[in-house]
Amino acid sequence: MTITEKKKVLAASPLFAGLPDEILLRAAEAAEELTFARGEKLAPRENGRVIGVIVSGAAWAVKPKEHGSVTMNIMGANDVFGAATIMGGELPSTEVRAKKAVRALVFSAESFLSLMESDFGVTRCFCRYLTDRIRFLTGRVECMAGSSAAEKLMRYLEKNSENGVYHIAIGMDALAKAISLSRATLYRALDELEKNGKIARKGREIRLI
Numbered sequence: 001m002t003i004t005e006k007k008k009v010l011a012a013s014p015l016f017a018g019l020p021d022e023i024l025l026r027a028a029e030a031a032e033e034l035t036f037a038r039g040e041k042l043a044p045r046e047n048g049r050v051i052g053v054i055v056s057g058a059a060w061a062v063k064p065k066e067h068g069s070v071t072m073n074i075m076g077a078n079d080v081f082g083a084a085t086i087m088g089g090e091l092p093s094t095e096v097r098a099k100k101a102v103r104a105l106v107f108s109a110e111s112f113l114s115l116m117e118s119d120f121g122v123t124r125c126f127c128r129y130l131t132d133r134i135r136f137l138t139g140r141v142e143c144m145a146g147s148s149a150a151e152k153l154m155r156y157l158e159k160n161s162e163n164g165v166y167h168i169a170i171g172m173d174a175l176a177k178a179i180s181l182s183r184a185t186l187y188r189a190l191d192e193l194e195k196n197g198k199i200a201r202k203g204r205e206i207r208l209i
Helices: 003-011 021-030 109-118 120-144 149-160 172-178 183-195
Strands: 032-036 041-043 050-056 059-064 069-075 095-098 102-108 165-167 199-202 205-208
Touching: 003 021, 003 050, 003 102, 021 109, 021 120, 041 050, 050 109, 069 172, 102 109, 109 120, 149 183, 149 205, 172 183, 183 199
Parallel strands: none
Antiparallel strands: 032 102, 041 095, 050 102, 059 069, 059 095, 165 205, 199 205
């Protein structure tokens, strides 16, 4: 990617949105373009702590368990990964892995912290991003607290829809894992919500009623 292309990608990410061209230029020069094959780990990295922005492809954050794993989040273009690692401390057990081939702009912890130290705007964007993540995770906890599969699904759809519409971007398996349901239970929950007039389905689109 050219520096101009990197700047455009970074300007669309929550880490640098609204920052002046001078800062975007420095960030673009510090960012390393990397590609990750399906199943490859984006973060944490064995060769150091990193933070990155997905350019294209899809990834998911998964928390390993004794038997399998739990999907914590599904990510696509402009989404950020690795934010929980760059400030030091114990590395989180959650891993970010490529669901499809991923292209990303990646910063070492040192280079990103240097950007934060040199311009408060980067620090403000980072803090705003972390605040949004806290709100998102709080919503996930509330979603998981539902007493039935249909309630869990409805809360998830309400939290993640745009203008009353949720698009199934990756697939039903990924959606089921995101809500900690089996695929069969997810379909039953969808049928229940549709039968009760709470949603309407058309292809990969779920409209809240």
